[in-house]
Amino acid sequence: ETGVTQTPRHLVMGMTNKKSLKCEQHLGHNAMYWYKQSAKKPLELMFVYNFKEQTENNSVPSRFSPECPNSSHLFLHLHTLQPEDSALYLCASSQAYGQGGGETQYFGPGTRLLVL
């Protein structure tokens, strides 16, 4: 595998379900991100992790719970979601700020989530 991978690619869940999104990067980066992309809305940053530590929580509801066990893996745990949470969830990685080598973010293919 190369680049940034995300699983599953598609997910349908009920409002009472618990599910997790997984992201893995093979680029040797040490910063990872979760974004939400809803129809007709700009890309919204949700969480940022630098060296496994969460450095940004963009006022995301607690029904979204991120986990970053190491610099290569990032999870987004979902529980009791609402229909308005249906969106494309994108993961990205980059070098952490000030680490050199550029800070360009590279994205995964996304998970299309539908909450019924």
Added chain:
Amino acid sequence: AQKITQTQPGMFVQEKEAVTLDCTYDTSDQSYGLFWYKQPSSGEMIFLIYQGSYDEQNATEGRYSLNFQKARKSANLVISASQLGDSAMYFCAMKESGATNKLIFGTGTLLAVQP
């Protein structure tokens, strides 16, 4: 506050023609970075090109070039010799100021390449 503006919701271009996608930005920083991403219907955001504010030359990557006009605060993407596979959403983004690697995205331009 920093802001990215893409005024073209959608554009058409004929195959093999060149097309310019507009992007203007607002920042009070002297040092900043500008990015363009392509998002096909499959969803993945694909990095295309980067321009640093202190770069004296416009960035180029294959058929992509960035027309950077610092005084006008514009960073337009030029795609030469358009191909059918170029049909996608295109997003302009800027790195936020300060000790962060967060990006601010524009609303995007949908490009349709016609045969």
